Amino acid sequence: MENRPLEYDYSVTKLFMWATIFLGVAGMLVGVILAWEMAYPAVNTILGSGIAEYTNFSRLRPLHTNSIIYGFVLSGVWASWYYIGQRVLKVSMAESKFLMFIGKAHFYVYMIAAVIIVISLLLGITDSKEYAELEWPMDIGITIVWLLWGISIAGLVGIRREKTIYISIWYFIATFLAVAMLHLFNNMEIPTYFYSGGLGNWYHSVSMYAGSNDAMVQWWFGHNAVAFVLTTPIIALIYYFLPKESGQAIYSYKLSLLSFWGLMFVYLWAGGHHIIYSTVPDWIQTMGSIFSIVLILPSWGSAINMLLTMKGEWQQVASSPLIKFMILGSTFYMFSTLEGPIQAIKSVNAIAHFTDWIVGHVHDGALGWVGFMVIAALYHMAPRVFKREIYSKSLMTTQFWIQTLGIVLYFTSMWIAGITQGMMWRAHDEFGNLAYSFIDTVTVLHPYYTIRAVGGTLYLIGFLMFAYNIFKTMSARPVEEDELVNASPMGA
């Protein structure tokens, strides 16, 4: 046993891979519908006015954000965790019946929760807090799913053979701890049914915090849910998959140390930039602004570390579609983490806040960095998990260019839309009166909303090509006996 290579067990990875693809298609489809609704409001009643309540923009919007962030992205992260975890800790899931049970329970409880969440959001059961819309029964469900993942991390780390934990594991641990803390504190709420002697809906609750306090906790959460679901686990992915796929060692250990601990310390402060010029204490707004600028350092640290990992091997970007996804992903990460701090500067925020520029910023990160990395992770894992070569490399390349075009259309149109709107809101004529009525600032955006919807549709088309490619990979190609190798392989 000791001298044979480990037989890793990917059954849980496979389950989460399917979830990634399914929830990705669903979440992106809802997003595309929303985009067309903003360009052409008639789409709101596309399935008839009888059920317009369930196809309406405002009902679908939380469904889009939740299914992408906590559906698509988390599934991709967990598929990768059950793959990377075994390999860098040098243990197999097959070695522990208990951890295998936890892994499967993690998946199935998560799926049940997902179904309940989709139904509840469509019914309008929400507490309105962005990215934490769910009412308390679902919050408890999420806590259970999260704890199961925590047990899985602690268990695999506990029985590891490799004593030193790899960078990816640092980021997985950080993700687990930070999201647990944020989720628990932001969802402090009192179920009204039990404290009113059984009146009203049993699932309804009221927030523990009021007004400005509530806003402060919410954006401490909201900003860092982004940090610790859409950033840290994705860094965990790229720290493993990029060196593996390119055959290059990570450029600098010191840079990864600096970026990791820097990110841990700085990120949480930056939440205040969501509530600049609001009624929360001024010093918190200023801290949010300053720390957002400081945040460029650890963010770019990771991204530069990734790009320099390719040193001397840049021809791979041309030859390998998978490397394309990862390198463009890192580039979008740099771009997005520069754009965010710019928007956090008070005077810029005065124009950018409440406009589509923010939506554009979220999406160049989500589509370019997070989406591309999750896609790359699945493309890297699929041949090794299903023991079959990828069905079509040229389809991959086509997908890459279609999606890249989609992203570019998305963020450029949203920049123009956002800045146009921000400037029109504040424009005064020579007598000091407002130059535009509000509706002027809405109708002017129609062309940009249309371009955005086209961009989003292109991204969805690319994603469907990805789903098809993975499906054909596992069903149509002959089984490979040996582990597939990389461009210039490192040790196992």
Add this chain to the structure above:
Amino acid sequence: MFHWLEKHPFFFSVLVFVTVAFAGLVEIVPSFAQQSRPLIGTKPYTTLELTGRLVYIKNSCNACHSQLIRPFKSETDRYGHYSVSGEYAYDRPFLWGSKRTGPDLMRVGNYRSTDWHDYHMKDPVSVVPGSIMPKYTWLYENIADVETAYAEQITIKRFFDVPYNQPIPMRDGSTETVKLAGTLAGAQASALEEAKLVAADMKDQDVKDLVKAGKIPEIVALIAYMNSLK
């Protein structure tokens, strides 16, 4: 030190947690000690207004409308006085929003009337040509959930000492009292009284008939809430 930590995941995790939790401790804890106090003249929501607020939340109106007026001339010109922290003292949850696809609603009660909302919610383009807001036709049919709002009122009175049935100081030196019924039947009756006042200003005959029959459609509660935003 880092090499040692990377071989001892437990201590590694403890240090990560402390590093991550630090900002929250410094930023959030001190502000909580100093509770959010209501501004003079800020009243808690009546049963019907709170029912309407739940309709607002149920339909995620906050996805497109903010309730936060920033201290700029362009915003105070358009929406009225900039927002002050104490005005939000009874807002659980806060509804500032993060996107203005439509205009701010913080003081919409000052410049829009019941019948304007009536036309607008049924068909936004009829009142605001070019609007991209969807029609909210189901609000005219769905019956509002007064019971849940009443349960919330009891809960917040009990937990947060929200001053129902107590004199609340107004800006002109007088006091006003927001009543909270002792029983569910009482709460429903007082909500219906309020609803009748709103329905009287509406044009939709179906809504008027429903209210006459003792039922409160969601639209009536929502308009009552929006009229209270001042």
